[in-house]
Amino acid sequence: MLKLLGNLKETYRYRVLIQNLVSRELKARYRGTVLGFLWSFLNPLLLMIVYTAVFGLIIRPRDPSFDNKPLVFALYLFCGVLPWHWFASSTLESANVLMINGNLIKKILFPAEILPVVTVTANMVHFLFGLPIVLVFIFILGHKLTPFVLLLPLVILTQYVFSLALSMLVSSLTVHFRDIKDILANLLTFWFFATPIVYSMEFESIQKHPVLLGFLNLNPMTHIVQGYQYCLFYGSLFHWKRLGITFLISLLLFVIGYTVFDRLRDSFAEEV
Numbered sequence: 001m002l003k004l005l006g007n008l009k010e011t012y013r014y015r016v017l018i019q020n021l022v023s024r025e026l027k028a029r030y031r032g033t034v035l036g037f038l039w040s041f042l043n044p045l046l047l048m049i050v051y052t053a054v055f056g057l058i059i060r061p062r063d064p065s066f067d068n069k070p071l072v073f074a075l076y077l078f079c080g081v082l083p084w085h086w087f088a089s090s091t092l093e094s095a096n097v098l099m100i101n102g103n104l105i106k107k108i109l110f111p112a113e114i115l116p117v118v119t120v121t122a123n124m125v126h127f128l129f130g131l132p133i134v135l136v137f138i139f140i141l142g143h144k145l146t147p148f149v150l151l152l153p154l155v156i157l158t159q160y161v162f163s164l165a166l167s168m169l170v171s172s173l174t175v176h177f178r179d180i181k182d183i184l185a186n187l188l189t190f191w192f193f194a195t196p197i198v199y200s201m202e203f204e205s206i207q208k209h210p211v212l213l214g215f216l217n218l219n220p221m222t223h224i225v226q227g228y229q230y231c232l233f234y235g236s237l238f239h240w241k242r243l244g245i246t247f248l249i250s251l252l253l254f255v256i257g258y259t260v261f262d263r264l265r266d267s268f269a270e271e272v
Contacts, residue, residue: 008258010111011111011113011114011117014111014114017114018114018117018118018121021114021115021118022118022121022122022125025118025119025122026122026125026126029122041129041130041132041133043130044078044082044129044130044133044134045133047078047081048074048075048078048133048134048137051074051077051078051081054074071141072141072143075134075137075138075141075143075233076200076229076233077197077198078134078137079134079225079228079229079232079233080195080196080197080198080225080228080229081197082127082130082131082134082228083127083159083224083225083228084192084195084197084221084225085127086123086124086126086127086159086163087159087162087163087221087224088188088192089123089126090119090120090123090124090163090164090167091163091166091167091170091184091188092181092184092185092188093119093123094116094119094120094166094167094168094170094171095170095171095174095180095181095184096174096181097115097116097118097119097167097171098112098115098171098172098174098175098268099174099175101115105268105269106269112261112265112268113168113258113261113262113265115171116164116167116168116171116261117164119167119171120160120163120164120167123163124156124160124163134232135232138232138233143233143235144235145232145235146235146236148230148231148235148236148237148238149231149232149235151231151237151238152227152228152231152232154227154243155224155227155228155231155238155243157247158224158227158243158246158247158250159224161247161250161251161254162220162221162224162246162249162250162253164254164257165250165251165253165254165256165257165258166253166257167257168254168257168258168260168261169253169256169257169260169261170184171261172257172260172261172264172265172268173260173264175264175267175268176264176267191219191221194215194216194219194222195216195219195221195222195225196216196222196225196226196229197225201213201216201222201226217242220246220249220250223238223239223242223243223245223246224243224246226238226239226242227243
């Protein structure tokens with residue numbers, strides 16, 4: 001544990017380098033485009049318009065609480081899709097981040113652990129760019145923000161720690177087991193539908209099946225996504241005990257992920 005704390009302190013010393021690499025990542029993502037960083041706002045806006053059209057004109061939600069309110073359901077859906085996109089993008093990109101940056105890994109003094117940090121942080125910035133779009137549609141659809149929106153940073157922090165923990169683990173293991181990135185792509189598809197994004201945990205069909213309900217509650221992303229839904233969509237207090245347990249689990253997973261990363265770091269230069 002003392003070694004871990006020492007490594008984290010050492011990583012903190014590279015915060016300026018992390019900021020520069022995140023900035024480089026964000027600039028590279030839209031390099032050569034006409035609109036540049038405006039796409040950070042336009043992408044979630046266009047996505048929200050698509051969801052509104054699909055769930056407003058084509059698909060009707062099965063949840064009785066959304067009867068005759070398909071546009072409101074589209075907003076509910078977007079409150080879950082936006083953080084999921086941050087999580088899924090961070091996890092998938094982390095699977096390749098060490099191999100893509102092999103030239104940096106082979107430099108003796110370069111701290112490899114900052115690469116997953118840069119990946120998760122860059123995707124978090126994109127997520128934060130999309131939040132204003134959610135707020136705009138909340139007002140357009142007649143919803144009101146409540147003081148509980150001030151608790152949103154706690155949900156974001158929990159997701160950041162969980163995403164970083166998983167990214168540390170995935171990035172280090174993929175260097176030795178290349179199949180992980182392909183398995184992960186399929187696993188995330190299953191994980192998406194095991195998270196209450198396109199449906200509500202209050203569905204009668206879910207509440208009637210304790211085993212299914214228990215399975216969904218074992219999913220850390222369930223409580224993270226619900227945190228966003230409660231703060232933004234419902235305007236009420238999230239299940240703070242469940243989110244607190246999720247945060248503690250995320251910390252434990254981070255310790256495991258960082259430990260595995262640290263033990264494998266000496267082999268990175270040879271494998272990438």
